Amino acid sequence: MEELKMYNSLSRQKEIFKPITPGYVGMYVCGPTVYSNVHLGNCRTFISFDIIYRYLKYLGYKVRYVRNITDAGHLEGDRDEGDDKFSKKARLEQLEPMEIVQKYTLGFHKVMELFNTLPPTIEPTATGHISEQIEMIKHILANGYAYEVNGTVYFDVEKYNQEKPYGILTNRKLEDLLEGTRELGGQDEKRGRLDFALWIKAKPEHLMQWPSPWGMGFPGWHIECSAMSCKYLGKQFDIHGGGMDLAATHHTNEIAQSEACYHEKPVNYWIHTNMLTVNGARMSKTAGNGFLPHQLFTGGHPLLDKAYSPMTVRFFMLQTHYRSTLDFSNEALQAAEKGLKRLWDAYEILENLPAGNEIKEAMDPELDKRCIDLLDEFDASMNDDFNTARVLAAMFELVPVINSLKSGQIALNSLSTGTLEQLRKKFSIYLTDVFGLKNDKEADSGRLEGVLQLLIQIRKEARAKKDFATSDKIRNELQQQGIVLKDEKDGSVSWSAV
RNA sequence: GGUCCUGUGGCCGAGUGGCUAGGCAGAGCUCUGCAAAAGCUCCCACAGCGGUUCGAAUCCGCUCGGGACCUCCA
Structure with a gap:
C-alpha cells in the first residue's frame, strides 16, 4: 500500500509520515477553552482530527491521542491588568470558576458525543498540571530564555531568536514580526515587544491562583500545552494539531518554549485545520x-x-x-x-x-x-x-x-x-x-420497526384489493410523520426517515 | 504595512500539466396503480490578460476580486 502523506505546516509541503516509534503515534491537539459553549468552528477542528485519529487507527497504528481542556485563566488582552477569563465570568454569574469549567466541559463532551467523535485517550486539564508548568518555567529560566519582573515571568523572544528562528512555523522573520506589533502603552515590564508571559502574577481578587517560586499567580496560556504534551507524549512526538488561527502565536510560542527548555524540536508534523466561515x-x-x-x-x-x-x-x-x-x-x-x-x-x-x-x-x-x-x-x-x-x-x-x-x-x-x-x-x-x-x-428503530411493519402489511393488503385510497392514505400520513415508504420492484416495501 | 491563502459550472466543493471529480438543484427518458426512490442521458466550468509548453484549471508574471494571520479565539 502507498505511504501516508500529510501536509506539514513546518515545511509547507506534504511529507511521508514516519512515526518516531514504528507502529505508534503520539498526537496532541489543542482543545477548547471551557469558559463558554463551543461553536461549530471549534467542532470542525475536533471532527477533522477525529477523522485523522480514526484513520491512523484504521492503518493499524496504536495512537495516544491527547487533547487538553484549557480551564486555567488567561489574560484577556495583552495587558497585565486584564482579568482572568474564568473569574470574570464567574463574578458575572455568581459561580465558582470551577463551576463554569465543569458546566462547559460537560457541554463540550456532550456535543462531541453527538458528533460521534471518539474521546481522546488522555484529556488533561491545565489546572491539573500546574506543577508541571512551573517546573518547565523554572527550566526555561535556568536556561536563560526567560526573566522575571515583579512576579511575572516573560519569555525572551529576541534572545531565543538569536539561536533558533522564532517565526519558523509561519515563515516569518523576527524583524517583520516586530514591525507588525503595535506599540504597547504602559507595558514597560516586558523587554521585548514579542515577549509573552509564562507565568502571570495574580492580583488578590483573582479567584484562580497558585503559589509559585515567583509568588501567587497563574500560568500563561501557551505553557500548558508544552508541559502536558511533554508529560504524556515525550519531549519529541509525532503530530501536533490545532486550528490555523493558533499557528502564528500559540504554536509558535509552544515551539519556542519547548526548544528553550529541552533543546529539542518538539514536534515532527504540525497539522492545521482551516476555518469554518459564515458568508465568507x-x-x-x-x-x-x-x-x-x-x-x-x-x-x-x-x-x-x-x-x-x-x-x-x-x-x-x-x-x-x-x-x-x-x-x-x-x-x-x-x-x-x-x-x-x-x-x-x-x-x-x-x-x-x-x-x-x-x-x-x-x-x-x-x-x-x-x-x-x-x-x-x-x-x-x-x-x-x-x-x-x-x-x-x-x-x-x-x-x-x-x-x-x-x-x-x-x-x-x-x-x-x-x-x-x-x-x-x-x-x-x-x-x-x-x-x-x-x-x-438505526438509532430509533426497534419498536418503531414493528409498528411500521404492521402498517406496511395493512397497506399491502389494501393494494392487493386495489384499494388505493387506503394505501395512499397510509403512505401520505406516514410521510407527514417524516417516514417515506418505497414500493420496491420485487414487491417488498422499505421505509426511511426523513 | 508585513506574512500567507484563495478565486472552479445555478449552489457546495475535489483536482495529479494531456484522460469523468463528486454532491445538490434543473431537463428528458425508463420503471411504477399513482408516488417516492432508482437507472440511463443531458447541463463539458475553471476571475481577466499575457507567458512557458506539442499541450495548462493545474507552472510563471501582471491586473482585479475575496479571505486569514500579525491581538483572546479551533
Whole structure:
C-alpha cells in the first residue's frame, strides 16, 4: 500500500509520515477553552482530527491521542491588568470558576458525543498540571530564555531568536514580526515587544491562583500545552494539531518554549485545520457570528431554514478538505443531507445483499475492475493528506452500481464474490469506522420497526384489493410523520426517515 | 504595512500539466396503480490578460476580486 502523506505546516509541503516509534503515534491537539459553549468552528477542528485519529487507527497504528481542556485563566488582552477569563465570568454569574469549567466541559463532551467523535485517550486539564508548568518555567529560566519582573515571568523572544528562528512555523522573520506589533502603552515590564508571559502574577481578587517560586499567580496560556504534551507524549512526538488561527502565536510560542527548555524540536508534523466561515467571514467568538451546535440541531438560528442532524453536519464537513475553508450555508447543508441519505441507502443495500453462490470469476470483468479501482481510491485518497472529499466522490460513484445490484439491472454474478465482499466491507468500514458516521435510522428503530411493519402489511393488503385510497392514505400520513415508504420492484416495501 | 491563502459550472466543493471529480438543484427518458426512490442521458466550468509548453484549471508574471494571520479565539 502507498505511504501516508500529510501536509506539514513546518515545511509547507506534504511529507511521508514516519512515526518516531514504528507502529505508534503520539498526537496532541489543542482543545477548547471551557469558559463558554463551543461553536461549530471549534467542532470542525475536533471532527477533522477525529477523522485523522480514526484513520491512523484504521492503518493499524496504536495512537495516544491527547487533547487538553484549557480551564486555567488567561489574560484577556495583552495587558497585565486584564482579568482572568474564568473569574470574570464567574463574578458575572455568581459561580465558582470551577463551576463554569465543569458546566462547559460537560457541554463540550456532550456535543462531541453527538458528533460521534471518539474521546481522546488522555484529556488533561491545565489546572491539573500546574506543577508541571512551573517546573518547565523554572527550566526555561535556568536556561536563560526567560526573566522575571515583579512576579511575572516573560519569555525572551529576541534572545531565543538569536539561536533558533522564532517565526519558523509561519515563515516569518523576527524583524517583520516586530514591525507588525503595535506599540504597547504602559507595558514597560516586558523587554521585548514579542515577549509573552509564562507565568502571570495574580492580583488578590483573582479567584484562580497558585503559589509559585515567583509568588501567587497563574500560568500563561501557551505553557500548558508544552508541559502536558511533554508529560504524556515525550519531549519529541509525532503530530501536533490545532486550528490555523493558533499557528502564528500559540504554536509558535509552544515551539519556542519547548526548544528553550529541552533543546529539542518538539514536534515532527504540525497539522492545521482551516476555518469554518459564515458568508465568507471566519466564525469566531469575538465576531459574534458563531453557530452553536444546539442551534443547528434544532434549526433555531436566523440563518437556518430547518434543523440538521449532527451526522448531516459531520458529513457536510467531510465533503471539504480539512485545509480549505468551509462556508456554512443552508443550501450546502441541504445538499449534504440528501447526499448522506443516498450513501446510507446504498449501505443498507449492501448489508442486506443475498450471499449468493461462490463466484470466482466476475461475469463483467470490466465492471469488477472498476469497482476494485474505486475501492482502492479510498485508501489512496486518505493517504494523500486525508482527502475525505475524494473518498466520498469514489463512494458516490459506486452507489449506482450498488443500486443496480439491488434492482437487478446489474446481476450479482457480474462481480466476483471477493469483489462483492470487499465492496460491502470497505463501504461499511469507511462510513462508520473511518468517517465516524452513525445511521440515524438505526438509532430509533426497534419498536418503531414493528409498528411500521404492521402498517406496511395493512397497506399491502389494501393494494392487493386495489384499494388505493387506503394505501395512499397510509403512505401520505406516514410521510407527514417524516417516514417515506418505497414500493420496491420485487414487491417488498422499505421505509426511511426523513 | 508585513506574512500567507484563495478565486472552479445555478449552489457546495475535489483536482495529479494531456484522460469523468463528486454532491445538490434543473431537463428528458425508463420503471411504477399513482408516488417516492432508482437507472440511463443531458447541463463539458475553471476571475481577466499575457507567458512557458506539442499541450495548462493545474507552472510563471501582471491586473482585479475575496479571505486569514500579525491581538483572546479551533
